[in-house]
Amino acid sequence: MADPRYESFPEGFFARLDETDDQQFYAQPRLVTHIDDRAIEAAGRVYSELGLHGQILDVCGSWISHFAPPPDALVVQGMNVGELRENTAAVGGVVADLNRSPALPFASRSFDGASCCVSVDYLNRPLEVFDEVARVLRPGAIWVHVFSNRLFPTKAIQGWRMSSDDEHMSIVAKYFALSSGWDEASASIVLPPGSGGDPLYAVWASRSS
Numbered sequence: 001m002a003d004p005r006y007e008s009f010p011e012g013f014f015a016r017l018d019e020t021d022d023q024q025f026y027a028q029p030r031l032v033t034h035i036d037d038r039a040i041e042a043a044g045r046v047y048s049e050l051g052l053h054g055q056i057l058d059v060c061g062s063w064i065s066h067f068a069p070p071p072d073a074l075v076v077q078g079m080n081v082g083e084l085r086e087n088t089a090a091v092g093g094v095v096a097d098l099n100r101s102p103a104l105p106f107a108s109r110s111f112d113g114a115s116c117c118v119s120v121d122y123l124n125r126p127l128e129v130f131d132e133v134a135r136v137l138r139p140g141a142i143w144v145h146v147f148s149n150r151l152f153p154t155k156a157i158q159g160w161r162m163s164s165d166d167e168h169m170s171i172v173a174k175y176f177a178l179s180s181g182w183d184e185a186s187a188s189i190v191l192p193p194g195s196g197g198d199p200l201y202a203v204w205a206s207r208s209s
């Protein structure tokens with residue numbers, strides 16, 4: 001049955017140029033960085049400033065998770081087992097295609113926080129994923145999205161590709177507002193465009209109690 005929460009998005013918002021199985025696209029490990037060193041450092045700073053410590057889930061992760069220092073117990077969800085095995089900051093990794101099923105194999109209220117770096121634009125059923133991340137977080141725990149202005153264009157949703165960086169912050173805040181279990185989102189331009197490298201934006205919200 002269609003989820004009425006999606007009615008406020010224009011038609012085609014979640015369409016992608018490449019609608020083939022995501023598992024094909026992510027079959028080969030990409031041991032690369034998707035943002036420059038300055039933005040990686042800034043992402044780590046955002047995580048620290050928001051107090052992402054303890055048991056942390058990195059959603060849409062890969063071989064690096066940008067925490068400095070790494071949290072006590074970092075678990076990474078991603079698409080490629082080879083990438084997850086290379087993530088030396090993590091104590092565990094799970095491969096899960098969240099566009100196929102949003103279900104995360106974790107007990108409710110098992111994490112103290114969550115991150116998602118440069119990846120929210122690949123989710124084509126984001127509200128279910130946001131519901132699910134809320135489920136696995138403890139009350140008060142923060143989920144922070146950081147993103148820049150780079151992407152895999154064929155796999156990003158059309159609504160993101162057609163929007164400005166400022167609009168991207170509104171899109172993520174809207175996902176938090178329309179899904180279940182979140183307090184009001186906050187947003188910040190961490191590294192403005194034109195400041196000498198990749199820009200960085202952050203949008204986050206706390207798991208409501």
Ligand SMILES: C[S@@+](CC[C@H](N)C(=O)[O-])C[C@H]1O[C@@H](n2cnc3c(N)ncnc32)[C@H](O)[C@@H]1O
Pocket residue numbers: 022026033034059060061062063064077078079080096097098099100116117118119122123
């Ligand atoms: C640009 S990479 C970013 C990786 C990592 N967060 C980083 O900062 O380097 C995009 C990531 O989105 C995740 N992703 C893409 N499609 C996905 C899907 N259908 N389900 C779950 N994760 C997905 C994959 O883990 C992929 O590595």
